[in-house]
Amino acid sequence: MTYAPAPEQLPQQPQQQPQQQAKKPTYKRLWFIILAVIVVFAIAGSLGGGDEADTAGASGADTGTDAAAPAVGDVAEVPVEADSGNPGIGEPAADGKFNFVVNGVDCSATEIGSQYANTTAQGQFCIVDVTITNIGNEAQSFFGDNAKLFNAEGQQFSADSEAAIYLEDSSSLYEEINPGNTLSSKVIFDVPAGTTPTAIELHDSAFSGGVTVDLQ
Missing domain, CATH: 1.20.5 (Single alpha-helices involved in coiled-coils or other helix-helix interfaces)
Structure with a gap:
C-alpha cells in the first residue's frame, strides 16, 4: 500500500505585531x-x-x-409771593422826623369837591389816608407832593396837588408839624382808570430817602 508523501511544512514566519496606529x-x-x-x-x-x-x-x-405714570399724592405747588419786608396798612413807617401810618386807600372817585368847586380826574382819583407824627426835636413841614404811588407793574405816579385843593381837610399841600404833634392827611393821585395801587412812598422832605408802605 502506497502512501502519498506528506506535504512539506513551510517554516512558520514569526507573527508580526500589528502596527500601532500612527499618532496625530x-x-x-x-x-x-x-x-x-x-x-x-x-x-x-x-x-x-x-x-x-x-x-x-x-x-x-x-x-x-x-x-x-403720575406720582401718587403729588400736589401742585402754589407760588407764594415773597414778603417785601415793608410795613403795611395800619403799621408805623418812619422816615426822618416823621412817623407815618397809612390808614387806607380809596380809588373809587372820579370827581372831588362840591357842586360849586370841583375837579374831574383824567382817569380816577386814588386817595391815601395817612397819619403823620413828628418824632423829631424840631418842627418839620409835610408836603404831599413828595409822596409817590406805585402799581404792580412798577409804574410811578405823582401826587395831584391841584386836586387836593378841592378836598376838604386834605392837609396835603403844606402843613408844618411841631415835635410830638400828629396830623391826619389825605394824599391824592390821578391815575388811569382800573389802576390798583400796591405801594406808596412817603417822605419827610424832598431830599429824604423815603419809606415804602405796601397797600396790598
Whole structure:
C-alpha cells in the first residue's frame, strides 16, 4: 500500500505585531482644543448678549412707564409771593422826623369837591389816608407832593396837588408839624382808570430817602 508523501511544512514566519496606529501630531490636537474653546465662548457670548438686550429693553420699557405714570399724592405747588419786608396798612413807617401810618386807600372817585368847586380826574382819583407824627426835636413841614404811588407793574405816579385843593381837610399841600404833634392827611393821585395801587412812598422832605408802605 502506497502512501502519498506528506506535504512539506513551510517554516512558520514569526507573527508580526500589528502596527500601532500612527499618532496625530500634537499641534493638531492643540489647535482643535483652541477652536473648540473659541466656539464655546462665542456661543455663550451670543446667548448672554441676547439676555442683556432683553433686560435692557425691559428696563427701558419700565422706565418709560414710570416716567409716564403720575406720582401718587403729588400736589401742585402754589407760588407764594415773597414778603417785601415793608410795613403795611395800619403799621408805623418812619422816615426822618416823621412817623407815618397809612390808614387806607380809596380809588373809587372820579370827581372831588362840591357842586360849586370841583375837579374831574383824567382817569380816577386814588386817595391815601395817612397819619403823620413828628418824632423829631424840631418842627418839620409835610408836603404831599413828595409822596409817590406805585402799581404792580412798577409804574410811578405823582401826587395831584391841584386836586387836593378841592378836598376838604386834605392837609396835603403844606402843613408844618411841631415835635410830638400828629396830623391826619389825605394824599391824592390821578391815575388811569382800573389802576390798583400796591405801594406808596412817603417822605419827610424832598431830599429824604423815603419809606415804602405796601397797600396790598
